[in-house]
Amino acid sequence: MSRAPRPPAAPDAEGFGGPRPVVAVVGPTGSGKSELAIQLAERLGGEAVNADAMQFYRGMDIGTAKLPLAERRGIPHHLLDFLSVREDTTVARFQDLARTAIADIQSRGKLPILVGGSGLYVRAAVDRLDFPGTNPAVRARLEDRLAADGMAALMARLAEVDPVSAARINDARRVVRALEVYELTGRPFSSFMPEREYVQPTVQIGLNGDRAELHRRIAARVDHMVAAGLAEEVAALVQEGLREGRTAGKALGYQQFLRVLDGRATVTAAAGETIVATRQFARRQLTWFRADPRVHWLDWDRPDLPDTAAALVCALPGGSPA
Structure with missing residues (x-):
């Protein structure tokens, strides 16, 4: 079970000379982020903060490779399971929740370890980023236009007003958001992504490796999900409103296995499609994180991975346990 974030308190700096730094373990899906985060937490007195947007959802366990409670080895995990599949969240809300959780962990002299592959969410937690507001009427109008005119029409408009975002964005929801921001503020969405600057001492540790091995890991992970009951999990979540949610039903694996429930795909075909889509997602994750020189x-x-990662953390003031 995840721990709900508590309101921030003044950091208990005993033994550290200030709050402990923030660690972010990042990289593509299947690279071993969750295990490394637990190893660091065990060595350095830490707690994990989830930054995988699909693990926010209750019941989405098998298809998101969410660590079962027994495999967390007693390490507290924050920001898991706080949304129903009908609900949505925003990066701005996650920023508030993540920073509250981080402050809570630091107030108890513990090391906050952000772990996940959702790049914008990681940046929102660790960097100085401000997020513009939303307007339901403007959002609805843009979504109606998307339904009537298609993605190409909105992409053409975005290329006119924000060519930087148009070159980066490749999904309909983010195109709608970028155009909404432009209409509300008169500023391109890309202008809200300033130079990279941490809000407090932070170290980001990225995991990567042989590409063929990553593909093998992804395929094995999907096969394990299918064997563990992904189709049954999707069927159960349909009863909870999976189809009605704007985000959850589009998650990797869930989107493909909804087609199995509808009789439009076999389990074998859906698994194959999930493997391909996950490879593509991993490539986008690598592109995002490689753009950050930090x-x-x-x-x-590498056999000394936990030691090397721990040394990177301990190089920061407060990184070592008391």
């Missing part, structure tokens, strides 16, 4: 990249297969 990430310290480590090979996931």
